[in-house]
Amino acid sequence: MSRAETSRRGSRPGRAGIRDVAAAAGVSITTVSDALNGKGRLPDATRRHVREVADRLGYRPSAAARTLRTGKSGLIGLTVTTYGDEPFTFTEFAYFAEMARAATSAALARGYALVILPATSRHDVWSNVALDGTVVIDPSDHDPVVSELVRQGLPVVSDGRPAGSLPVTAWVDNDHEAAVLGILDHLAAAGARRIGLLTGTTTDTYTHLSTTAYLRWCERIGQDPVYEAYPAHDPCAGAVAADRLLARPDRPDAVYGLFDPNGTDLLAAARRYGLRVPEDLLLVCCSESTVYASTEPPITTLSLKPRRIGTAVIQVLIDAIEGLDSDQPVEQVIPTELIVRTSSQRRPPRTTVSPPRSPEGK
Amino acid sequence: MSRAETSRRGSRPGRAGIRDVAAAAGVSITTVSDALNGKGRLPDATRRHVREVADRLGYRPSAAARTLRTGKSGLIGLTVTTYGDEPFTFTEFAYFAEMARAATSAALARGYALVILPATSRHDVWSNVALDGTVVIDPSDHDPVVSELVRQGLPVVSDGRPAGSLPVTAWVDNDHEAAVLGILDHLAAAGARRIGLLTGTTTDTYTHLSTTAYLRWCERIGQDPVYEAYPAHDPCAGAVAADRLLARPDRPDAVYGLFDPNGTDLLAAARRYGLRVPEDLLLVCCSESTVYASTEPPITTLSLKPRRIGTAVIQVLIDAIEGLDSDQPVEQVIPTELIVRTSSQRRPPRTTVSPPRSPEGK
DNA sequence: TGATCATGCAGAAACGTGACTGTCAACGCG
């Protein structure tokens, strides 16, 4: 009776269980569970009473027990395919941070939390956490982790369309091909005669799609491709590749860099060779960083809208988890945004003294 | 008998339980558990046999059940005190990303995973996840979440020393006072006569300690303080404050900016006012971003060593979780590193060859 | 040879919750 309860409570002084609440409120465990979860048919008086007692005891239901019983943990895995031994590559810091922030907010608004899990980890870590679903950023060709998760029946939504026949539940991505073509047209319209590309050696779909779009554009226009590829996870290699690109005999008069640090690297290389931006060299890079708004000169960037992607990924995933047939398509394409600044305008509209910084919302 | 097992397996076709493994291997549940966990006393033959059967069935132990039974989830909360409604402020993107990356790696190496949880969330999200401990970045004065966690008996380690009487288990922090004094001395040695400060209006200990260190230094040296404070979570306010600081009648000839974007903002403001860096204005800011290595000119930065902090925080926390009396002190101070670049050296060691500038007599 | 002991394994009790089933009283209705 009360002796049993006392001995129980004695074992865990800080935690009150549902039994203690039931005993303190003078009702059964069932009534407590129903009262707190809004289930069952109870008079409001009982419901209020139970809630009050639970609050007084500081009762918090055990997440582990609830997960075991219901099969739902409220946890979503967030994993980034990586090429080193670190959980995520830091060429994409700003993108990852923005995307993760938006995803965290969106998940939280629907009662879920995010667990950071690296793709390189062995199964023991993955199986140690009960997940309701997983977000995979930039899945690689035949990711064993993704296959394993899908095999277990867990929904997997990827940021970036999956390569090969990776069996994800859904994916969200930008239209990278259209984005690259838009940039190339933009540069050509600004007077570029020979546009170069700074790209990566990795096999992810972002790099692949962007590069092939560039090559096809060159073929269509009739320009010889001018590009340098480097391992994107190595920050020093980026600076070297930028330098190499501008040192070529067939030096381009405009460059698009696929990765975040390319802007500053290209700018530094241009200074070394005495090239003025944008007079001698037009510059665009793909970045979410706000520093490019106040470089000298400000650099035109392509934003992949990580916040919209992060939000969309979470919505689709949670819809799949909860079995809601989302009205969103399973493959969702988020538009990119070209933020045009001085570096890609041969004739800047106004050589204004101090461009008032626009709030970089979104 | 086998009928019962069949009916069980029929309910969950994708997941094999420990019972199924036991039945398939012809042993008891206990034997399976002991064999897989390395417990008990079993001959190696049985152990191998059970493991082989488990692998064949694709058995993965239920994390929820294990957590319920053992009381350990292998999950560590990671929360950032925020001033907006977003999970973390993006004035500290690079710091947060580096710190989180290191923390994730360190946790993973010891078998733990990190759960991103915002400090603003109500209890329902926190109590929905079973945590073994929590890392709090920049705890505010009387954080209710921290108090609640400590009251539940969970270890809490903070990045940044706690303000007020916040009852954290341990904390890791830089010696911000020494860092600021070091920078001010460095600037004074470079010839600065009046050093300004770009600081924040928030009440966190980083801002507070740094600002008071600056004020005390001014008092000791006999210089009138010249500083502007702005809400650090607002990116536009930073640019405005930088501009205001250089527009003052008592314009400083050197500035230290406490936050990551201050470097580019101050540089842009200096250009607007025709101030050359470092000839007319010495510049230092606190940042982890690598872009300051290739700005024009490169800007001296103070690194708070987020990777070392993230690693240390996790080590201390897991030691506390596992009851190991760590030989590390409960309050750990990580040294900062001043990365000296052109912007804070009145006489650069060698004027780089590339820019066709006239020899800087001075 | 019988007592002792280590070995190899099975049974069963938790862990804390959610959900199903059952019970008892009150009540309406024919």
Next chain:
DNA sequence: CGCGTTGACAGTCACGTTTCTGCATGATCA
């Protein structure tokens, strides 16, 4: 008055593990 119905709860099982206890079996020793 008997009977079905409904409200308001209590009892109990199951989720899938870990772990404690305990029972056999063979080996060892006095």
